[in-house]
Amino acid sequence: MGATISRLADKPNLWPWLLLTPLALYLAVFFAVPLFDVAVMSFTEPSLSFANYERVLTGKLYQQVFMNTFMTAGLVTLSCLLVGYPLAYLMNHVTRRTAMLILLLVTMSFWTSFLVRTYAWMVLLGNNGPVVAFLAAIGVDPAPQLLFTRFSSTLAMVHILAPYMIMNIYTVMQKIDPVLIRSAESLGARGWSLFRHVYLPLTAPGIANGCVLVFVICIGFYVTPVLLGSPREQMVAGLIGTQIEEFLAFGMGSAMAIILLVITLAILAVYHRRFGLDKLWG
Amino acid sequence: MNSYLEIKNITKRFGDFTALHEVSLAVEKGEFVTFLGPSGSGKTTTLMIIAGFEKATSGDVLVQGQSLSGLAPYQRNIGIVFQNYALFPHKTAADNVYFPLQMRGYGRGEGLEKAAEMLDLVGLKGFGDRYPKELSGGQQQRVALARALVFEPSLLLLDEPLGALDKNLREQMQIEIKRIQRRLGVTTVFVTHDQSEAMSMSDRIVVFEQGRIQQAASPLDVYHRPKTRFVAGFVGESNLIPARITDAAAGKADSPVLGNCEVKANGAADGQDVTLLIRPEHIRLSREPVDGRKNARMQVDTIVNYGDNALVMGRVGDLNMRARVLGRDVIILEEGDECCISWLPESVFVIEQ
Amino acid sequence: MNRLMRILGVLVVIFIAAPLVIVVPMSFSDARSLQFPPPGYWLGYYYAFFNDWGWLRPTWNSIIIAAATMVLTMILVVPATFALVRYRFYGKSVADLMMMMPLAVPHIVMAVGYYSFLGDLRLVHTHFGVILAHTCLAVPIAFLVLSANLKGFDRTLERAAQSLGASPVRTFMHVTLPILRPGIMISALFAFIQSFDETVVAIFISGRNAETLPRKMFDSIRQEADPVIAVISTLLFAVVILALVAPAGWKSIRKRLRSKTPPAAILGSQ
Numbered sequence: 001m002g003a004t005i006s007r008l009a010d011k012p013n014l015w016p017w018l019l020l021t022p023l024a025l026y027l028a029v030f031f032a033v034p035l036f037d038v039a040v041m042s043f044t045e046p047s048l049s050f051a052n053y054e055r056v057l058t059g060k061l062y063q064q065v066f067m068n069t070f071m072t073a074g075l076v077t078l079s080c081l082l083v084g085y086p087l088a089y090l091m092n093h094v095t096r097r098t099a100m101l102i103l104l105l106v107t108m109s110f111w112t113s114f115l116v117r118t119y120a121w122m123v124l125l126g127n128n129g130p131v132v133a134f135l136a137a138i139g140v141d142p143a144p145q146l147l148f149t150r151f152s153s154t155l156a157m158v159h160i161l162a163p164y165m166i167m168n169i170y171t172v173m174q175k176i177d178p179v180l181i182r183s184a185e186s187l188g189a190r191g192w193s194l195f196r197h198v199y200l201p202l203t204a205p206g207i208a209n210g211c212v213l214v215f216v217i218c219i220g221f222y223v224t225p226v227l228l229g230s231p232r233e234q235m236v237a238g239l240i241g242t243q244i245e246e247f248l249a250f251g252m253g254s255a256m257a258i259i260l261l262v263i264t265l266a267i268l269a270v271y272h273r274r275f276g277l278d279k280l281w282g
Numbered sequence: 283m284n285s286y287l288e289i290k291n292i293t294k295r296f297g298d299f300t301a302l303h304e305v306s307l308a309v310e311k312g313e314f315v316t317f318l319g320p321s322g323s324g325k326t327t328t329l330m331i332i333a334g335f336e337k338a339t340s341g342d343v344l345v346q347g348q349s350l351s352g353l354a355p356y357q358r359n360i361g362i363v364f365q366n367y368a369l370f371p372h373k374t375a376a377d378n379v380y381f382p383l384q385m386r387g388y389g390r391g392e393g394l395e396k397a398a399e400m401l402d403l404v405g406l407k408g409f410g411d412r413y414p415k416e417l418s419g420g421q422q423q424r425v426a427l428a429r430a431l432v433f434e435p436s437l438l439l440l441d442e443p444l445g446a447l448d449k450n451l452r453e454q455m456q457i458e459i460k461r462i463q464r465r466l467g468v469t470t471v472f473v474t475h476d477q478s479e480a481m482s483m484s485d486r487i488v489v490f491e492q493g494r495i496q497q498a499a500s501p502l503d504v505y506h507r508p509k510t511r512f513v514a515g516f517v518g519e520s521n522l523i524p525a526r527i528t529d530a531a532a533g534k535a536d537s538p539v540l541g542n543c544e545v546k547a548n549g550a551a552d553g554q555d556v557t558l559l560i561r562p563e564h565i566r567l568s569r570e571p572v573d574g575r576k577n578a579r580m581q582v583d584t585i586v587n588y589g590d591n592a593l594v595m596g597r598v599g600d601l602n603m604r605a606r607v608l609g610r611d612v613i614i615l616e617e618g619d620e621c622c623i624s625w626l627p628e629s630v631f632v633i634e635q
Numbered sequence: 636m637n638r639l640m641r642i643l644g645v646l647v648v649i650f651i652a653a654p655l656v657i658v659v660p661m662s663f664s665d666a667r668s669l670q671f672p673p674p675g676y677w678l679g680y681y682y683a684f685f686n687d688w689g690w691l692r693p694t695w696n697s698i699i700i701a702a703a704t705m706v707l708t709m710i711l712v713v714p715a716t717f718a719l720v721r722y723r724f725y726g727k728s729v730a731d732l733m734m735m736m737p738l739a740v741p742h743i744v745m746a747v748g749y750y751s752f753l754g755d756l757r758l759v760h761t762h763f764g765v766i767l768a769h770t771c772l773a774v775p776i777a778f779l780v781l782s783a784n785l786k787g788f789d790r791t792l793e794r795a796a797q798s799l800g801a802s803p804v805r806t807f808m809h810v811t812l813p814i815l816r817p818g819i820m821i822s823a824l825f826a827f828i829q830s831f832d833e834t835v836v837a838i839f840i841s842g843r844n845a846e847t848l849p850r851k852m853f854d855s856i857r858q859e860a861d862p863v864i865a866v867i868s869t870l871l872f873a874v875v876i877l878a879l880v881a882p883a884g885w886k887s888i889r890k891r892l893r894s895k896t897p898p899a900a901i902l903g904s905q
Binding site: 018019031033038050089090093102105111121122123188236238260264268 | 710712742751838879
């Protein structure tokens, strides 16, 4: 009691600084400097000006890509919620054993490389895949193009990001005291009203966590949209990649990267002020 | 002649808050001393200063005349049993007990042999290869005790070690700890906030309050001759009655509620304001006043039955009083009745504030 | 409400399981391109994977890079986590935030940064360059895992060790480290996986020389969707399942071993 406080108050300690310095230096050199490089390039490539930002912010193509990115991210977030909430609910209302099995499944999905999962969706949605076969069987022939559309990339992203949502909601749901639900029921809350007035508010923190996390990851998502999406409906990350790889337009790529970064950090900053960033991934 | 353990004028400040004020105490070799007090009274802080985990702002601790200040905890050779036992979860019971020997350079063979002997002494023969989580609370407690004793420490410190155990086990462990302590003759400081624990185990009780030692005396002295109102109230149940000494030589005091009382003044002077202590078990209940005792009329508010005895709570004037009587004596009474309470003059103890 | 939620829940389970389930049979397929269900089964693509340096080299690169990233990350993160969890000091909240930043920045942004930064250092397309970058990205995850463990560590154990005669160094070696070992190992595992799975930065900086498995898979899926991917996916699956199941298995094995050891063997000399 009072022990830790006294130790801190008594002597200014050098230990934490000594322990922290190697990592701090490392991150300064190999994380902050490259990030700073991006910012510099966005103003200096090919020449010192705001031209890159001007083009990104006023060009029709770029505006469309940003719009597309937000729409997609919003859609993915909403879908993840619609997918994640019922599952988290189910996990809290089945036997322990079943819940553990579902948890194992979700964990496995989470631990599986998203390249693998993207590939699996290519198989599922491909022209020789089961979905098309199923559609043909029920009379939808020829089947619509599924692969390389906004549909396929969105679906795959929902699948890839759903575990984040599920884990977040499941954790808060698990902490809800069953006595609380029973007492709400004894007070006359049933069905929808029980859900609306008791369950939903109690799980709100998990929902907020999951949504912020999914949205933020989604707006910066590169791999899945590039592999599964329509080339005509690129997302920001994909466009940045194209600028760098194909056109060697480092200035434009950097300017877009900085805008993406600012938006991401702005969302996280708002979140940080309300809840604290450490809770987001914890 | 120096005492075995000497605590000299220890003051401890946390920022502006003074946790200990000039605490001094001497403990003899082999003595079992209990620090008793409510939480925040400074008893644990004092223990931690002896152990070396806290540094006193001023003052010194000596064992056999040698100052401990300047010695790190691991150089002090003091055995401690912590509140939650603090057994190493990754070591078996035997390895836990072997640990202090290992730190002192014992070989594994000899060390484990000594550890096994010690486990035997605390009644855990054959439990050496169990991990802490495979042991019950009481067994973990015994391992912790064995570990703190195996290296023949100069002092044994026990920091509320029985708090986590249930009532029956606690009583059993009280007896057990006492037995082992007597057998090894190790000088022991025991910290608790449980007065019955302190009563039953100690050679001497040191009552702490607000960073000061209120009284250091034998259990019976602390109970029957408390030095302050706090001690009287903290140790056991008590009726505390404000009064003034009118004639110290003749043993007379005047209380606003009770009127004139016969007392032993215990050195209080004429005209001094004092508190009279009457333990509830010294009060007798009756319908009519009893000759040869001090009598008062009490309005009975509440009767709590414990079977063998009963607690009767009521008011004399505006003063709350409680009496503890044999179960069968209470049959005559009902809540709301008025009755007579009485006590012998020698049952009154004068506390000089 | 309840019923609706349950039905939806079951559908979601199918949605999540389907892509994971489909990959395994695909790896045994004898079709030349993506086709499900496969027309026939053989082990041809396993043979192809284990005989093609075009696949084995990236696999090996990934293992090397992930292992080195893990080591470097732990060297940096373990002391830093002790500092951040156990001490309060001026600027701590900033340091906490700094630790989490690599997780907040989109990988594509870092990819652009590393492309230019490592290019300047002539480290682009080298193992070393990828390791340097991956370590930054692994730091937050390793820190999150380890700090959760360290926060749960009961410091009374250290006091107990000291009261029993262990100096601070010996306390650390005999008590702190052994008890934290599982946490450190999980933290290291997370760092390894973070690097092994990392795709975006690797696509931009690993080049032909240090090509990692995810980069190779990405290129392959983009160009021709080589069915070997299914083989790799299945193998990776197997590793994941092993990692999830192994701890429980190891526990039961150890228990059995221990119960067979007579107490005398432990108490007896040497």
